[in-house]
Amino acid sequence: MHITDAERKIMECLWQSHPATSTELAERLENATGWRQGTVKALLNRLLNKGAIEAERVGRGYRYSPGVSREDCVSEASQRFLARWFDGRLAPLVAHLSDHRKINPQELEEIKALIKELEDEC
Amino acid sequence: MHITDAERKIMECLWQSHPATSTELAERLENATGWRQGTVKALLNRLLNKGAIEAERVGRGYRYSPGVSREDCVSEASQRFLARWFDGRLAPLVAHLSDHRKINPQELEEIKALIKELEDEC
DNA sequence: ATTATATGATTACAGCGGTAAACGCAAGAG
DNA sequence: CTCTTGCGTTTACCGCTGTAATCATATAAT
Known part of the structure; x- marks a missing residue:
């Protein structure tokens, strides 16, 4: 949809x-x-x-x-976007944004924290 | 454009x-x-x-x-996408994808490496 | 020089998306 | 009971997008 x-x-x-x-x-x-x-x-x-x-x-x-959750819509849109521009993968997007200084330090911290969480729970 | x-x-x-x-x-x-x-x-x-x-x-x-670089187009598309769905920020996208198990371990590694690089060069 | 072929320019057209007017009906005001 | 007013339904319309046919022209082959 x-x-x-x-x-x-x-x-x-x-x-x-x-x-x-x-x-x-x-x-x-x-x-x-x-x-x-x-x-x-x-x-x-x-x-x-x-x-x-x-x-x-x-x-x-x-x-x-x-009738549909925001989560689901966001998922669909994200997949579509990543597929179009980044071969469906997230890492190249992060690389692109960081190359172009589009990530500020605070965001960087947030993402680092997220990744630490992910690792811990695995 | x-x-x-x-x-x-x-x-x-x-x-x-x-x-x-x-x-x-x-x-x-x-x-x-x-x-x-x-x-x-x-x-x-x-x-x-x-x-x-x-x-x-x-x-x-x-x-x-x-007449325009891929880099520029990608930047524009990324900004538009993040603005639409994630208040213009990258961290919530990462959070969303990780919540929905859309990130595989290899990607996780790549992103971690990227972030380490970013930190080092700052 | 005439014909065939490749290339480009113009035009077309249906479907979708954004925006809204027009029309009809139901519910409350007098 | 009639009139107004608000809500819902239908219809409209323009611009954009995807896709292509058609037309015009220049070059190549005979």
Whole structure:
């Protein structure tokens, strides 16, 4: 399942807090996107059709909830990205970013800590 | 500058070896993509228009070369990807992949080595 | 010089993505 | 009961992407 960029903004909202009505979502997104209600609703329908969200009828309207986890989406996107540019591997990305000074010392520390954890638990 | 997926395949060819004629490129891509010559040529023109490649007239045809480096494209794509999903930071990606067992031991070693290098040279 | 061939340029077209207007219906206001 | 208003559904439209056919032209072969 491929989530587009506009759809992703809706999903982020839902992952953050759900269920939510289309009106609530439109309000929450208004600021960041400037989208009209109709836009939000159209995107919700596309997400429904591809099974990325679920809708539960409540009175006059619906409550929407994510149908896929953010974790899963992130995994898919990461695999796609790494496959495209780095032969599917993480190390070359780290190498690239470090070559281009795109990693600051704090991040470096974080990653080092992560790796230590990984080693310990293995 | 945004390189689309089909365009990227052309670029990969050119980055790998250039300059190259459209015919050479079509031959090299034939296997991987099944594209006709016309398809390759159309993509080359789009890339020319957006300044991603350069063309040098030679006799009847052109020799094409990259106008942007792979490094730069990779940087852009990486920043975009990390911004979308990980607040622009690398550490959370590493954390995610490790949580989901998407890093094999060999990669872990590679990354560890990279980090050690980085530390040493600082 | 005429014909065939290779190369490039133009045009096409369907599908997807972003954005939204238009239309219809239900629920509350008077 | 009628009118307005909010929500949902349908339809629209443009630009981009992937893919290619078609047209034009220059070079090569006869």
